[in-house]
Amino acid sequence: MTYLAKPKFHHPSLPKNEVGFTRRDYEGKVSTLCAGCGHDSISAAVIQACWEMNIEPHKVAKLSGIGCSSKTPDYFLGNSHGFNTVHGRMPSVLTGANAANKDLLYFGFSGDGDSASIGLGQFAHAMRRGVNMVYMLENNGVYGLTKGQFSATADKGSRSKRGAVNADTPVDTVSLALLMGATFVARSFSGDKRQLVPLIKAAMAHKGAAFIDIISPCVTFNNHVGSTKSYDYMREHNEVANCLDFVPSRDEITVDYEEGESAKVTLHDGSVLELSKNRGEHAFRDKTAAMNYIQEHQVKGVIVTGLLYIQPEATDLHEHLNTVDVPLNRLTEKELCPGAAVLKEINASLR
Amino acid sequence: MLHTTSQLKPIEVVNDFVVKFATINGSGSASANELFAKSILRMGVPVGTRNIFPSNIQGLPTWFEVRVSEKGWLGRRGGVDLMVALNPQSWDADMKEIDPGGYLLFDNSKELPASSFPAGITAIGVPLTNICNAAYSDARQRQLFKNIVYVGALSFLLDMDAAVIEKVIAEQYMKKERLLASNVEAFRLGRDYAEQNLKPIGLRVRTSDTVGDRILIDGNHAAALGFVYGGAMVCAWYPITPSTSVAEAFQTYCSKLRIDPETGKKRVAIVHAEDELASIGMVVGAGWNGARAFTATSGPGISLMSEFIGLAYFAEIPATIVNVQRGGPSTGMPSRTQQSDILACAYASHGDTKHVLLFPEDPHECFDDAAAALDLAERLQTPIFVMSDLDIGMNQHLSAPFEWDDNRLYDRGKVMTKEMLDAGTVFSRYLDVDGDGIPFRTYPGTHPTLGGYFARGTSRNANAQYSEAGEDYVYNVQRLLKKFETAKTLVPQPVIREAARPAHAGVIYYGSTSPAMAETIEILEAKGLYLDRLRLRAFPFSDSVREFIDKHDRVFVVEQNRDGQIRTLLINELDINPSKLVSVLHYDGAPITARAITDGIASQMTACLQRKAG
Ligand SMILES: Cc1ncc(C[n+]2csc(CCOP(=O)(O)OP(=O)(O)O)c2C)c(N)n1
Ligand code: SF4
Numbered sequence: 019m020t021y022l023a024k025p026k027f028h029h030p031s032l033p034k035n036e037v038g039f040t041r042r043d044y045e046g047k048v049s050t051l052c053a054g055c056g057h058d059s060i061s062a063a064v065i066q067a068c069w070e071m072n073i074e075p076h077k078v079a080k081l082s083g084i085g086c087s088s089k090t091p092d093y094f095l096g097n098s099h100g101f102n103t104v105h106g107r108m109p110s111v112l113t114g115a116n117a118a119n120k121d122l123l124y125f126g127f128s129g130d131g132d133s134a135s136i137g138l139g140q141f142a143h144a145m146r147r148g149v150n151m152v153y154m155l156e157n158n159g160v161y162g163l164t165k166g167q168f169s170a171t172a173d174k175g176s177r178s179k180r181g182a183v184n185a186d187t188p189v190d191t192v193s194l195a196l197l198m199g200a201t202f203v204a205r206s207f208s209g210d211k212r213q214l215v216p217l218i219k220a221a222m223a224h225k226g227a228a229f230i231d232i233i234s235p236c237v238t239f240n241n242h243v244g245s246t247k248s249y250d251y252m253r254e255h256n257e258v259a260n261c262l263d264f265v266p267s268r269d270e271i272t273v274d275y276e277e278g279e280s281a282k283v284t285l286h287d288g289s290v291l292e293l294s295k296n297r298g299e300h301a302f303r304d305k306t307a308a309m310n311y312i313q314e315h316q317v318k319g320v321i322v323t324g325l326l327y328i329q330p331e332a333t334d335l336h337e338h339l340n341t342v343d344v345p346l347n348r349l350t351e352k353e354l355c356p357g358a359a360v361l362k363e364i365n366a367s368l369r
Numbered sequence: 370m371l372h373t374t375s376q377l378k379p380i381e382v383v384n385d386f387v388v389k390f391a392t393i394n395g396s397g398s399a400s401a402n403e404l405f406a407k408s409i410l411r412m413g414v415p416v417g418t419r420n421i422f423p424s425n426i427q428g429l430p431t432w433f434e435v436r437v438s439e440k441g442w443l444g445r446r447g448g449v450d451l452m453v454a455l456n457p458q459s460w461d462a463d464m465k466e467i468d469p470g471g472y473l474l475f476d477n478s479k480e481l482p483a484s485s486f487p488a489g490i491t492a493i494g495v496p497l498t499n500i501c502n503a504a505y506s507d508a509r510q511r512q513l514f515k516n517i518v519y520v521g522a523l524s525f526l527l528d529m530d531a532a533v534i535e536k537v538i539a540e541q542y543m544k545k546e547r548l549l550a551s552n553v554e555a556f557r558l559g560r561d562y563a564e565q566n567l568k569p570i571g572l573r574v575r576t577s578d579t580v581g582d583r584i585l586i587d588g589n590h591a592a593a594l595g596f597v598y599g600g601a602m603v604c605a606w607y608p609i610t611p612s613t614s615v616a617e618a619f620q621t622y623c624s625k626l627r628i629d630p631e632t633g634k635k636r637v638a639i640v641h642a643e644d645e646l647a648s649i650g651m652v653v654g655a656g657w658n659g660a661r662a663f664t665a666t667s668g669p670g671i672s673l674m675s676e677f678i679g680l681a682y683f684a685e686i687p688a689t690i691v692n693v694q695r696g697g698p699s700t701g702m703p704s705r706t707q708q709s710d711i712l713a714c715a716y717a718s719h720g721d722t723k724h725v726l727l728f729p730e731d732p733h734e735c736f737d738d739a740a741a742a743l744d745l746a747e748r749l750q751t752p753i754f755v756m757s758d759l760d761i762g763m764n765q766h767l768s769a770p771f772e773w774d775d776n777r778l779y780d781r782g783k784v785m786t787k788e789m790l791d792a793g794t795v796f797s798r799y800l801d802v803d804g805d806g807i808p809f810r811t812y813p814g815t816h817p818t819l820g821g822y823f824a825r826g827t828s829r830n831a832n833a834q835y836s837e838a839g840e841d842y843v844y845n846v847q848r849l850l851k852k853f854e855t856a857k858t859l860v861p862q863p864v865i866r867e868a869a870r871p872a873h874a875g876v877i878y879y880g881s882t883s884p885a886m887a888e889t890i891e892i893l894e895a896k897g898l899y900l901d902r903l904r905l906r907a908f909p910f911s912d913s914v915r916e917f918i919d920k921h922d923r924v925f926v927v928e929q930n931r932d933g934q935i936r937t938l939l940i941n942e943l944d945i946n947p948s949k950l951v952s953v954l955h956y957d958g959a960p961i962t963a964r965a966i967t968d969g970i971a972s973q974m975t976a977c978l979q980r981k982a983g
């Protein structure tokens with residue numbers, strides 16, 4: 019068996035979103051991942067977020083590297099174009115795709131081996147450039163697809179299924195993303211859909227490099243006692259820094275948190291993020307404060323999840339390159355070719 | 370002061386000689402040398418120039434060779450008629466290169482022992498240091514103007530028209546009055562000294578009109594301009610000698626030629642990537658997303674790109690790669706030229722792969738091939754390599770002017786549009802619908818419900834669905850072979866020239882060997898040795914290449930690498946009997962010379978003739 023087609027049966031009474039699609043329209047092929055794999059929950063969250071955000075599926079380009087996590091784009095948004103590239107190099111392909119057409123919504127899916135081991139460089143540089151994208155790292159601390167070796171995000175002292183103890187310092191992808199210039203940085207947990215879905219929506223509305231590190235347990239190779247990326251460990255050590263509600267620009271703001279408990283962030287398109295459990299008035303926009311906050315908790319062995327940093331007025335690659343408003347891939351001979359008369363002048367200047 | 374160190378008759382020629390400047394990197398000689406070459410061109414005499422430089426910013430020896438040839442032989446000839454020796458470090462080696470009866474120009478501010486000069490040449494001393502020390506007080510000026518002073522002296526020795534040179538200086542410093550005046554003054558210092566103390570030598574430049582409408586430009590600038598005209602929308606690159614100036618020139622041209630007049634914004638995205646893994650990744654991403662994209666690199670970059678090249682080949686993504694080849698392996702000779710990445714590019718990446726290569730012979734073809742590569746990449750949905758080299762890329766060459774037909778449309782290849790999908794055309798991403806091996810593709814974002822697919826490097830069926838079924842895999846890779854057959858008919862065809870008399874032997878060559886080969890043929894014919902010749906312009910080889918080889922008893926294959934890589938490719942791809950193809954190789958890092966090719970071919974041809982006679 020190599021390929022599983024999902025039956026295309028649409029119940030007539032399935033609700034449609036504002037652009038006329040049902041939730042089923044955002045699904046993809048049947049997942050071939052292990053039952054219970056955290057990555058599948060992330061796929062479900064992506065489907066829900068896109069449906070609720072009224073995204074037209076063909077306006078999305080989903081790119082990934084190599085790994086169990088990188089297979090997931092085949093399991094959602096079946097009508098969207100996708101590109102399963104090479105191990106650790108999704109960021110460069112996404113950057114090039116984005117350069118070609120600024121009008122699509124770019125999703126980058128990756129694993130911790132993909133982004134923190136082999137692809138650490140590309141991960142960092144895509145953040146530096148402010149590529150307008152939603153980069154989701156499905157972080158399980160191991161290489162799932164090659165059967166359970168430690169990845170570079172495995173915590174020091176954590177134990178592998180075979181009993182080996184990891185001695186190396188982990189790469190903390192959220193700190194790194196912050197440092198490298200990502201303008202939306204969050205961490206979440208595949209098991210917390212209530213937090214994850216609005217985070218994905220907010221990242222989609224954000225213009226610039228948005229990064230979400232999602233702890234996503236590998237049930238087959240890293241869900242045992244001694245692992246620091248298991249479901250149990252996550253439930254015990256997760257401190258939910260905030261829960262957020264995402265309010266699209268056209269909707270009325272109805273969510274209400276208690277006085278002093280919430281903070282509002284308005285995004286460039288007018289949509290609003292309403293955050294509960296606010297850790298202080300400007301904390302979300304202050305890079306140093308965000309960095310300290312992450313580090314302080316890390317020392318205590320606590321994994322904070324939620325939105326950690328946002329710069330709502332961020333700029334992106336195209337602004338940095340000062341490209342024209344129309345997507346470059348739509349330009350024609352008329353705009354691209356200077357013509358024979360200009361070439362004649364160039365020839366004359368070379369004599 | 371003029372003294373002859375032997376009785377050997379000094380060389381006497383008009384418009385047919387080689388001048389070589391031996392200087393120190395970073396001493397400011399480059400622009401003076403170019404001034405010299407350009408002035409000869411302005412006198413209507415063709416010149417071929419070669420920079421031979423170290424991988425260094427300052428201090429190491431560097432050379433500039435000028436081939437003056439009214440007949441238009443613009444390759445390196447070999448040997449030197451006049452050596453301008455200004456670098457003590459390389460003095461001994463430089464002396465050895467002077468042809469018997471040749472000339473030497475040197476700085477005699479300090480007296481040199483007689484043993485410094487080889488026998489059989491004419492040595493001409495000009496006190497460059499003393500002249501400059503007397504004229505300038507600033508140390509930097511003393512050094513810099515020495516270069517212009519020797520151009521002044523040379524202009525008299527070679528009987529050149531001073532007015533022409535002064536006009537070229539005026540053009541160079543058009544907007545810099547002060548520099549203009551001081552440069553003309555330095556030129557005069559040298560010229561006056563020579564007029565008062567020396568006599569013109571046996572090498573003469575005489576006004577002619579054989580340059581025609583040709584232009585002087587290096588191949589990297591030409592390729593960059595070709596990409597502007599060919600419609601490149603995305604460029605991603607990482608600096609590496611000798612390819613760096615392709616992307617830099619592209620950037621410069623785009624800042625003039627790709628600006629939206631209303632908004633001032635750019636009609637191009639140029640990304641300086643973090644390495645070659647990223648630059649090719651960006652090109653592949655852009656290509657997948659419907660943009661014409663290219664990168665420029667050299668050997669080490671190709672090695673890093675290999676994994677992606679396999680992906681682009683297998684997932685069928687257009688990508689254009691300029692490889693400005695240099696001496697390998699590893700860092701090798703980074704500032705020297707070779708044609709040694711032929712096999713690395715033809716079969717780049719793991720698994721069964723074959724790629725389209727184009728072999729430009731000069732800047733004119735760099736321009737054409739750059740634009741053609743963008744078309745071929747989209748037509749064939751595969752990586753295309755433009756195989757330039759340091760000699761073509763970084764040296765200015767006299768070449769035919771660029772041409773562009775305003776009616777020319779870009780070939781965007783087989784792209785299924787929203788209209789076609791709405792009209793009910795069935796989209797199968799990897800199905801051979803036309804029998805040419807090339808499937809249709811869709812751009813992301815085309816249609817809300819139709820035409821989407823998941824591109825991947827993993828095996829799939831014709832509908833782009835993951836499949837490891839043997840028959841799906843075999844169908845796919847066989848179709849890729851068929852596509853490669855189709856490529857034969859689309860790439861530039863070889864250039865075949867028959868000898869003046871019926872010939873039993875032929876010669877195959879490509880790329881930067883071309884100008885030296887033209888001279889070689891004439892020398893050989895003068896010796897009574899006749900050869901038909903075929904210049905390869907692309908891989909895969911079209912049928913006429915096999916026909917050419919079949920027609921001849923023996924075929925010389927001239928290349929600038931150690932292992933005879935094109936010969937290997939010919940044997941492997943066309944199933945040629947290896948004994949029929951005789952390698953003539955040159956790979957010391959300097960551009961191939963007519964003398965080297967002539968010696969290589971003549972020795973073997975005469976041996977063969979003698980065997981036949983005996
Ligand atoms: C160049 C290269 N080296 C090695 C591999 C083998 N490989 C495939 S997936 C993978 C690790 C994947 O780990 P991760 O990114 O964490 O994804 P996961 O499977 O855990 O979701 C490796 C090493 C490869 N595909 N390519
Ligand atoms: S091996 Fe781990 S990461 Fe891969 S599918 Fe199974 S549970 Fe998920």
Ligand SMILES: [Mg+2]
Pocket residue numbers: 085129130131156157158159160161162169
């Ligand atoms: Mg992993």
